[in-house]
Amino acid sequence: MTTVSIARPLFGRRRTRNPMVLGLVRHVLLIAVLIVMLYPVVWMVAASFRPSAEVMNSLGLFSKNYTLDNYKQGWSAGQLNFSRYFLNSIVITTLSIAGNLFSCSLTAYAFARLEFPFKRVLFGLLLATMLLPYHVTLVPQYILFNELAWMNTYLPLVVPKWLGVEAFFIFLMVQFIRTLPRELDDAARIDGCGHWRTFIRIIMPLALPALGTTALFTFINSWNDFLGPLLYLNRPELWTVSLGLNSFLDVTGESAFGSLFAMSTLALAPIVGFFLVSQKLLIEGVATTGLK
Amino acid sequence: MKSTRTGREGLTAYVFLSPWLIGVLLLTIGPMLYSAYLAFTSYDLLSAPKWIGLDNFRRMFTADPRYFSSVKVTLVYVAVSVPLLLIVSMVLALLLNKGIKFLSGYRALFYLPSLMGASVAIAVLWRQIFGSTGLVNQVLSLFGIQHGSWVGSPGTALWTIVTLNLWAFGATMIIFLAGLRQVPAELHEAAAVDGAGPIRRFFSVTLPLMTPLIFFNLLLDTIHAFQAFTGAFVVSRGTGGPTDSTLFYTLYLYQQGFAELRMGYASAMAWALVIVLAAFTGFLFLTARRWVYYGDER
Numbered sequence: 001m002t003t004v005s006i007a008r009p010l011f012g013r014r015r016t017r018n019p020m021v022l023g024l025v026r027h028v029l030l031i032a033v034l035i036v037m038l039y040p041v042v043w044m045v046a047a048s049f050r051p052s053a054e055v056m057n058s059l060g061l062f063s064k065n066y067t068l069d070n071y072k073q074g075w076s077a078g079q080l081n082f083s084r085y086f087l088n089s090i091v092i093t094t095l096s097i098a099g100n101l102f103s104c105s106l107t108a109y110a111f112a113r114l115e116f117p118f119k120r121v122l123f124g125l126l127l128a129t130m131l132l133p134y135h136v137t138l139v140p141q142y143i144l145f146n147e148l149a150w151m152n153t154y155l156p157l158v159v160p161k162w163l164g165v166e167a168f169f170i171f172l173m174v175q176f177i178r179t180l181p182r183e184l185d186d187a188a189r190i191d192g193c194g195h196w197r198t199f200i201r202i203i204m205p206l207a208l209p210a211l212g213t214t215a216l217f218t219f220i221n222s223w224n225d226f227l228g229p230l231l232y233l234n235r236p237e238l239w240t241v242s243l244g245l246n247s248f249l250d251v252t253g254e255s256a257f258g259s260l261f262a263m264s265t266l267a268l269a270p271i272v273g274f275f276l277v278s279q280k281l282l283i284e285g286v287a288t289t290g291l292k
Numbered sequence: 293m294k295s296t297r298t299g300r301e302g303l304t305a306y307v308f309l310s311p312w313l314i315g316v317l318l319l320t321i322g323p324m325l326y327s328a329y330l331a332f333t334s335y336d337l338l339s340a341p342k343w344i345g346l347d348n349f350r351r352m353f354t355a356d357p358r359y360f361s362s363v364k365v366t367l368v369y370v371a372v373s374v375p376l377l378l379i380v381s382m383v384l385a386l387l388l389n390k391g392i393k394f395l396s397g398y399r400a401l402f403y404l405p406s407l408m409g410a411s412v413a414i415a416v417l418w419r420q421i422f423g424s425t426g427l428v429n430q431v432l433s434l435f436g437i438q439h440g441s442w443v444g445s446p447g448t449a450l451w452t453i454v455t456l457n458l459w460a461f462g463a464t465m466i467i468f469l470a471g472l473r474q475v476p477a478e479l480h481e482a483a484a485v486d487g488a489g490p491i492r493r494f495f496s497v498t499l500p501l502m503t504p505l506i507f508f509n510l511l512l513d514t515i516h517a518f519q520a521f522t523g524a525f526v527v528s529r530g531t532g533g534p535t536d537s538t539l540f541y542t543l544y545l546y547q548q549g550f551a552e553l554r555m556g557y558a559s560a561m562a563w564a565l566v567i568v569l570a571a572f573t574g575f576l577f578l579t580a581r582r583w584v585y586y587g588d589e590r
Contacts, residue, residue: 141319
């Protein structure tokens with residue numbers, strides 16, 4: 001029996017329980033999956049630093065002639081102007097984050113801490129809007145913003161955030177505030193704090209992790225947003241990075257993949273950067289609340 | 293005394309709620325009702341909506357082959373990519389579960405793509421990877437296999453979008469992983485003592501305990517998949533081609549509503565989707581009692 005299990009350690013009748021071997025197999029599997037997943041992105045970043053003649057015809061990452069030419073050409077290719085697009089994306093993203101923090105924290109405090117008529121009905125409504133596909137409001141909102149003459153402004157992209165349209169973040173904050181001990185509120189009340197002061201001085205500082213998670217996911221969603229800007233921003237000077245990249249493909253076609261990759265790399269850089277500094281908060285946010 | 297106090301608290305509460313209430317009324321409920329009305333009209337944004345009864349729906353179901361293509365493409369996409377996403381997420385969560393070294397590093401790297409998957413930059417990269425001279429074909433040619441453009445051929449274009457969705461499985465995996473850590477070790481030990489092997493233990497112990505999370509991910513990933521847009525738009529350059537093979541529902545709705553300015557027809561399409569998703573959600577919640585295990589019930 002023993003000889004059999006030595007000769008065929010993985011497939012013998014008695015399964016070997018050697019943790020070293022099993023651990024190694026698992027690491028090999030995981031690393032193989034990771035390479036398949038991440039290699040294209042790494043390859044794109046490497047390709048963006050190669051001279052344009054070398055961009056497409058190599059599977060590898062290395063070159064003797066690394067250069068920044070693709071970045072210089074891509075940054076202001078044709079009529080495109082990526083300084084402008086990045087600035088626009090930063091403005092929209094910042095206003096969106098501020099809006100979500102404002103509206104979601106106020107709403108969440110009311111649901112988590114206050115008693116008011118129709119509370120259960122309204123909370124049910126909140127949960128229902130989380131599952132609602134955005135299509136059903138897409139057309140009428142477009143008509144509304146068109147009537148308001150908000151076309152080619154950032155208002156259609158930003159104002160909904162100030163009005164708490166992204167219900168998932170409200171839900172996230174309600175869940176978080178509910179875990180904070182009520183005794184803190186009571187103590188504040190005894191010291192003469194009203195609801196506003198309790199909200200600002202007690203609850204908000206303690207809810208920082210939830211606020212941080214909301215800010216990060218709002219950043220990623222509005223930085224990546226494509227359909228919104230596509231609908232509401234027609235003038236190139238208002239475009240976001242997403243729109244700029246998309247029209248890059250129209251303007252240059254497949255001929256300028258070097259600069260296209262360079263600009264794609266820059267578009268992804270802020271996401272990866274924020275991820276690196278806050279990955280713990282992000283992953284906890286996903287694991288505990290199911291945010292995606 | 294008490295009633296005035298709760299009355300004041302109620303008033304304060306509605307002040308806190310006011311931004312959200314305005315949003316729900318003006319940006320969600322109002323628009324929903326308006327689009328329900330528009331679904332029965334013909335409206336091009338320039339002249340007033342004209343009531344046409346059920347004509348939009350009649351056209352959708354009997355006289356618009358492209359609508360049927362978009363339904364077919366979307367259903368195939370959802371039916372393939374959601375189960376695939378759940379299985380891959382579960383398998384990798386299992387691989388990461390039992391006290392593996394470098395767990396946080398692995399977790400972070402697997403998670404990263406799900407932050408980038410919805411971006412135009414990655415869709416641009418996908419268009420290259422699956423193009424005629426892209427990475428995939430370069431790797432295949434190492435093995436002597438010749439293949440044309442994957443995004444350019446009607447038989448394969450949809451599958452490139454499926455892989456794009458699958459690539460971003462990290463968030464789903466993290467949720468499963470968090471759930472696996474809650475599975476009590478004693479249950480596994482008891483099952484092992486009773487002679488259950490690892491596969492039997494997975495199906496009889498782990499899987500039943502994970503059903504609440506499977507339910508959650510199935511619901512959200514399905515709703516999410518029905519709404520896919522950016523990948524298909526960028527990869528097909530907004531056409532849904534080749535030959536409508538990537539004409540996702542949302543993409544067709546966009547074309548009809550905002551390129552052809554058929555606002556009534558687009559509203560009818562949106563409501564058809566809402567009804568299908570509501571039916572799916574209702575079905576899921578109704579069957580949940582049969583297959584989702586909640587520990588404290590019984």
